[in-house]
Amino acid sequence: MSSIGTLYTTPVQDRGKRVRAVAAYAGVSVDLPESYVHFEDNKKPEFLSKFPLGKIPSLETKDGFKLFEASAISRYIAGLAPNSGLLGSDAKEAALNDQWVSFADSEINAHTVFIFQLVKGVITPYNKPIHTTLAERQLRSLKVLEQHLATRTFLVNHRISLADITVASVIQRALTVTIDTPLRAQFPNIIRHFETVVNQPKLKDIFGPTEYIEKALAYVPPPKEKKETKPAAPPAPKAEKPKPKVEEEDEEEDDLVPKEEPKPKNPLDSLPKSSFNLEDWKRAYSNLDTRGAGGALEWFYKNFDKEGFSVWRTDFKYNEELTQVFMSSNQIGGFFNRLEASRKYLFGSVGVCGDANNSIITGVFILRGLEVKPVVDVAPDWESYAYKKLDLENEEDKKYFEAALAWDLEVDGKKWADGKAFK
CATH class of the missing domain: 3.30.70.1010 (Translation elongation factor EF1B, gamma chain, conserved domain)
Incomplete structure (x- = not known):
């Protein structure tokens, strides 16, 4: 099958990996740019003229159709291959696919990303209560997913759907940040579902090996700087009485040094008691x-x-x-x-x-x-x-x-x- 167009992404980007997996399973071919450098090429005027936010993954088809956001691109590609079953067999199953895709992005992946950024100090100083809250909310979501998979092989029906590939892609990321050895023991059905999806012959090379962490990513405070011990200063030489001319020069220099102004009083302090x-x-x-x-x-x-x-x-x-x-x-x-x-x-x-x-x-x-x-x-x-x-x-x-x-x-x-x- 000839390619439908170009998918702008990187080989390791999680959301781009999801789109590529959907395309591979649907039998839809997409081209990857030969030399795309993220944070450089996506800031160039020619890229921004097509995708104003500069986000990847982004898709440009051969007939000029442009689309960004991984969930939208994945759904579009899945719709090009109706016989793949990726969108289900009827309107209800299509809606269930949308439900689990939204759930994966907003209830699992959003917390994974924010915890990673918080622990690494990417966008905000570390805050323990926020970290705890995010972890608790993700745990609640994982419990919902575990319960749903307890009686099912796949999320929507009896075969792999768009929802399964999407959930597997966000779980793979979470396995490197939050889902450590103790958590994996609590969610055997999630792990079983994940390994079933990523080991499909059409998907295995795209998902690649998974890093299973033993302990969840934790904040490590920066080491405190050691104060250098200054050597004892030599005794100051006996000061000579300055000459009158030098005294005048010192006074002039003092006048040139700006004196520290007193802090202005807040006008709110002047209000009546x-x-x-x-x-x-x-x-x-x-x-x-x-x-x-x-x-x-x-x-x-x-x-x-x-x-x-x-x-x-x-x-x-x-x-x-x-x-x-x-x-x-x-x-x-x-x-x-x-x-x-x-x-x-x-x-x-x-x-x-x-x-x-x-x-x-x-x-x-x-x-x-x-x-x-x-x-x-x-x-x-x-x-x-x-x-x-x-x-x-x-x-x-x-x-x-x-x-x-x-x-x-x-x-x-x-x-x-x-x-x-x-x-």
Whole structure:
């Protein structure tokens, strides 16, 4: 069979390997570029004119059809060979294929990739709680997959489908990062399914050998630098009394050295004293139930000073860019980190409402003063959020405020999924 076009990828790229495996199993031929160098060729104008994001794998067919994203390319190629059975035999089996492909990418592979980047310090400093959360969520997904495979050889029907190849490709990556010897013992059906798929005669050369790690990838803190011991300084020579001319020159040089300016006082510190103690509120919120008699909200309303503090709703402006809930939650954490300079003036409760690929970031701030900008503009990305002052005497605003603090907020049918408090 003649080639349908060019697949831009590298021999070792996981997602590109998946596409190549689907093509091989379907009997569809694709060409690989003769000399593709990633991070170089995909940044050239001629590549970006075809694939503006510069992502691989990307497919360009001989009739000029262009496609990126591994899942879309794989499905397209599988559809070119209906007799392969890769998409199932009816609409229901096709939908099940889509389900397991999405599951593999969002519930298994996303956590593998983020754990790898976190441990290696690729995009963010290492954070143990985040690592633990990611591992727990991936473990939950693996348990679902294990249970499904306990009574089945393959995922959709009685033969290999697009779903099986996709899941095998993400499991192969996870076996090098998170699925170590103890975990493999918990998931015999996953390992059996994986080895069945990758050892198919048509697929074996593409998947290649698999590295089975004994222990999951773990963070290794950098070694502490040893302080060099400085040799004892020789005794200083006896200073001679300077001549008057030299004294004048020294004084002139001193005038040229810029004197350290005192740090400017934050204008928020100049506001009139308030009866509302923000630190006391933070402790009340941390130690008391939010709602109910004697709870944090009751404490708040009893002590709040609306002349010295204000309450604001905050909403992320670009919710259409949000994907996984845990990634959006990490984004909130990053925003909070950049607000650190305003910690003594600010309390926040912000969360993610909704599900993967259909969520929003929203919440509330309690802050010193009656204007939001002087408090939040310490964060470089503060303008990525919209701010609305809330009137707690307005029933709707009050309801929103209380739900955001209690983490039971629901907005347009999107329920609170995860949240963080800035204290």
